[in-house]
Structures are given as structure tokens and as C-alpha cells.
Amino acid sequence: AKNVGILSMDIYFPPTFVQQEALEAHDGVSKGKYTIGLGQDCLAFCTEVEDVISMSLTVVTSLLEKYKIDPKQIGRLEVGSETVIDKSKSIKTFLMQIFEKCGNTDIEGVDSTNACYGGTAALFNCVNWVESSSWDGRYGIVVCTDSAVYAEGPARPTGGAAAIAMLIGPDAPIAFESKFRGSHMSHAYDFYKPNLASEYPVVDGKLSQTCYLMALDTCYKYFCHKYEKLEGKQFSLSDADYFVFHSPYNKLVQKSFARLVFNDFVRNASSVDDIAKEKLAPFSTLTGDESYQSRDLEKASQQVSKPLYDAKVQPTTLIPKQVGNMYTASLYAAFASLLHNKNSELAGKRVILFSYGSGLTATMFSLRLHEGQYPFSLSNIATVMNVAGKLKSRHEFAPEKFVETMHLMEHRYGAKDFVTSKDCSLLSPGTYYLTEVDSKYRRFYAKK
Numbered sequence: 294a295k296n297v298g299i300l301s302m303d304i305y306f307p308p309t310f311v312q313q314e315a316l317e318a319h320d321g322v323s324k325g326k327y328t329i330g331l332g333q334d335c336l337a338f339c340t341e342v343e344d345v346i347s348m349s350l351t352v353v354t355s356l357l358e359k360y361k362i363d364p365k366q367i368g369r370l371e372v373g374s375e376t377v378i379d380k381s382k383s384i385k386t387f388l389m390q391i392f393e394k395c396g397n398t399d400i401e402g403v404d405s406t407n408a409c410y411g412g413t414a415a416l417f418n419c420v421n422w423v424e425s426s427s428w429d430g431r432y433g434i435v436v437c438t439d440s441a442v443y444a445e446g447p448a449r450p451t452g453g454a455a456a457i458a459m460l461i462g463p464d465a466p467i468a469f470e471s472k473f474r475g476s477h478m479s480h481a482y483d484f485y486k487p488n489l490a491s492e493y494p495v496v497d498g499k500l501s502q503t504c505y506l507m508a509l510d511t512c513y514k515y516f517c518h519k520y521e522k523l524e525g526k527q528f529s530l531s532d533a534d535y536f537v538f539h540s541p542y543n544k545l546v547q548k549s550f551a552r553l554v555f556n557d558f559v560r561n562a563s564s565v566d567d568i569a570k571e572k573l574a575p576f577s578t579l580t581g582d583e584s585y586q587s588r589d590l591e592k593a594s595q596q597v598s599k600p601l602y603d604a605k606v607q608p609t610t611l612i613p614k615q616v617g618n619m620y621t622a623s624l625y626a627a628f629a630s631l632l633h634n635k636n637s638e639l640a641g642k643r644v645i646l647f648s649y650g651s652g653l654t655a656t657m658f659s660l661r662l663h664e665g666q667y668p669f670s671l672s673n674i675a676t677v678m679n680v681a682g683k684l685k686s687r688h689e690f691a692p693e694k695f696v697e698t699m700h701l702m703e704h705r706y707g708a709k710d711f712v713t714s715k716d717c718s719l720l721s722p723g724t725y726y727l728t729e730v731d732s733k734y735r736r737f738y739a740k741k
């Protein structure tokens with residue numbers, strides 16, 4: 294199989310959201326902290342009728358319908374998620390309901406979990422399967438589904454929720470350049486979920502930022518090594534057209550790209566211009582640790598990277614800013630933003646993605662885009678995803694209502710024997726929703 298990669302995609306996020314500006318006022322923090330400080334516009338959240346299973350049922354059904362894929366044509370289904378609803382039964386098995394009724398139970402794959410990285414692990418599994426001798430000629434599907442919720446406090450505005458489904462196969466308009474890849478994995482306690490009775494993570498916010506940036510540097514280093522070995526020339530930011538980052542909040546994405554510019558400067562790579570060289574020169578002797586602590590370096594590198602950021606990163610930021618951190622779906626929602634914003638100009642372009650999952654696991658990898666053939670074309674993917682339409686038809690909630698929902702969800706987490714309001718008035722037709730969890734913890738869903 295050649296040019297294996299993503300043939301098509303769809304995205305779903307809850308229609309319910311709060312404005313970050315309203316949240317600032319509600320939380321009593323200084324004006325601008327969430328909107329400018331974190332760089333976020335809105336935060337989407339699941340109400341009591343939605344969860345990671347309903348969202349993934351919705352997005353997989355939609356993917357199959359909109360691209361007219363017969364469920365029998367699917368041979369592998371992989372899910373990435375860090376939202377634990379069951380410690381044994383995978384989300385994938387819930388999704389099998391869609392395929393069983395069409396007579397297809399011959400589908401490999403289960404769930405992958407490690408914080409926000411599970412979706413990337415699932416994606417690599419699926420791509421590897423299509424490239425392998427066990428491939429049976431059918432398509433794979435990768436699902437990333439998460440509801441990111443935090444306890445009250447500074448991390449809460451970095452929540453979000455979404456599910457993404459990607460169809461995997463050969464001759465893809467979004468093809469992997471599998472040789473260009475760098476990973477960094479190590480043991481850290483930056484963000485983890487040791488309390489199985491709570492949906493909320495334990496998070497060391499500052500440490501998680503540093504872990505993210507250190508992982509980025511290391512992945513970039515390995516990525517560049519591999520590129521240089523294979524291509525016989527140095528890699529620099531000018532060798533790719535777009536950079537897509539896992540996006541817990543937009544400010545970290547700005548800092549990440551600035552960090553890559555600083556890396557190019559230190560490596561003396563050709564993409565750094567003279568003005569940038571001059572501005573970054575005072576920092577060339579910093580040790581690694583010092584460089585993560587230096588506010589002046591952060592400021593200078595963000596300043597010199599701004600024009601490149603606007604060209605190569607900004608088009609990827611729409612959905613993460615509007616929806617919030619979607620954990621496993623975050624990176625792919627950023628990529629979906631690029632398809633939405635630039636679909637007619639993307640043929641032939643190289644896109645570099647950086648996936649980060651706390652704990653920690655990270656990979657930088659490369660995609661090459663082609664226009665492709667309908668229905669698997671970049672322009673059709675953008676049409677099907679209908680990002681603008683989905684954003685426009687959302688319903689704003691007041692912060693009080695959001696907090697109330699969070700309280701209710703705290704009670705519902707791990708609970709049994711309840712029925713939901715079954716109120717699906719805000720959901721668009723075709724959306725799955727939770728109706729009941731019975732006395733044996735079995736979950737039931739209906740479709741609007």
C-alpha cells in the first residue's frame with residue numbers, strides 16, 4: 294500500500310459552551326487572563342446527556358454516512374481516549390453496535406490510553422496495519438474522543454470536549470511521511486489521574502508546561518536527525534508549510550512555535566533571519582534548564598517568530614481556541630482547522646504535527662498533502678466537517694450553568710441506577726445521547 298494516511302475525517306463537539314470572557318468575570322480573575330493570557334475564546338463541555346461514548350457514536354456514524362462507507366468495509370477500529378468510563382470494557386466495543394447491525398464483527402483494534410497521546414498511538418497502529426502483511430484490504434477508522442474537565446481552579450478554563458473520526462487507507466490525500474518521525478517518552482508526574490473515583494486529573498500546571506516544551510525540543514532534535522540522515526541536508530522550519538501542535542490552550546502553542554524558532558537559531562539552521570539572530574543572540578549560551586525558565590527568551594522568541602507563526606501556525610488554531618483542550622482530539626482538531634481554513638491551497642504541502650501526552654509520551658511526525666479524489670479530497674473533507682456551521686449553531690451557557698453541570702457530572706461519574714433528562718433539544722439531528730445507566734452500570738444511548 295502506498296501513500297497510507299487519512300482518507301477522510303469528521304469532527305463533533307458539544308453544542309454547549311461558555312465564553313472565556315464570561316468565565317473570567319465569574320471566576321473573579323483579572324480581565325484577559327483566559328482570553329489573552331491563555332489565548333482561549335470558548336470552552337465546550339458535555340451536559341449530562343453527552344459523554345465520550347455518545348460523541349464517538351455520533352462522529353463514527355456521521356463519518357460512514359457522509360462519505361458513503363459501507364460498515365462492512367471497515368477492518369480495524371482504534372480508539373484513543375483518556376476519559377475512563379470503564380476500567381476494562383473499551384469504548385471501541387460500544388462502537389461495535391454500529392457495525393454489528395450490518396453484520397460486521399470482524400474488526401480488530403481496541404482503545405489506547407496515555408493522556409492526550411492515545412489518539413496518536415491509535416493512528417499509528419492503524420497506519421501500520423494498512424502498511425503491514427496482516428492488512429486485508431479494508432479501511433481502518435481511528436477515533437479520538439475526550440471530555441476534558443478540571444476541578445475548580447486555574448486549570449478549569451483549559452477544559453473542552455470533542456470527538457474526531459478518521460478513515461485510514463492507501464492513496465490518501467493526507468499521507469504519512471513515516472520515515473520522518475521523532476519521539477520522546479519518559480516518566481513524569483505532570484498530569485495524571487490516580488483518583489479513580491474522580492474524573493478530574495491531578496495536575497502540576499507549571500511542570501506540565503515545562504515537560505511539554507522539553508518533549509517538543511527533544512522530538513524536534515530526533516526528527517531533524519532522521520530527516521538529515523535520509524535527505525542529506527539540514528531540516529529547518531522552512532522545510533514545512535504548517536506546524537500543528539497539541540493545544541491545551543493557545544498560549545502554549547505560541548510558546549511552542551517560538552521554541553522551534555529558537556531551536557533553529559541554536560542549530561544555526563538556514564530559516565532564521567538576521568534580525569532574529571540578533572534578537573536571540575543574548576540567549577545562545579543558556580543551558581537547557583535556564584532556557585525553560587527565561588522569561589526574556591520567551592518574549593524575544595515569541596516576538597521574532599510572530600510573522601512565521603501567523604503564516605504556519607495561526608490557521609491551525611481555530612477549533613482549539615473555540616472548543617478548548619479536547620485531549621486526544623486536540624491535535625487533530627487543530628489539523629481540522631487547517632483543512633477548514635486552507636483546503637484549497639494545501640495540495641503538495643508538508644505539515645508537521647506534534648503530539649503530547651502527559652506522563653509522558655510525545656511524537657513529532659510529518660504528513661504530505663495531496664488534493665485527492667472525491668469523496669476523499671481535501672476540499673470535500675472541509676465541506677463534510679462543516680466547522681463554521683457547527684461553531685455557529687452552538688448555544689452559549691452562563692458560567693453558573695456550566696458550574697452547575699460540572700457538579701452534576703461529579704455525582705454522575707462512576708454512578709449507576711439513574712436516568713438522564715433525555716433532553717436533546719440542543720443537539721442536532723443524528724446526535725447520540727445518554728438516556729440511562731441501569732443498576733448494573735450498563736449504559737444506554739438513543740439517537741436524535
Ligand code: ACO
Pocket residue numbers: 323324325326327329330331409447448449450451484496497498499501502505541542544545618651
Ligand atoms: N491579561 C493578560 N494575560 C494575563 C492576565 C491578564 N489579566 N493574567 C494572567 N495573564 C497571563 C500570564 O502572564 C500567563 O502568561 P505567560 O505564560 O505568557 O506568562 C498566562 O496568562 C497564564 O497565567 P498564569 O498565572 O501562568 O496561570 P495559572 O498558573 O493560574 O494557570 C495553567 C495556567 C498552569 C496553564 C493552568 O491553566 C493549568 O494547569 N492547565 C492545565 C495543564 C495544562 O494544560 N498543561 C499543558 C500541557 S499538559 C495537557 O495537555 C493537559
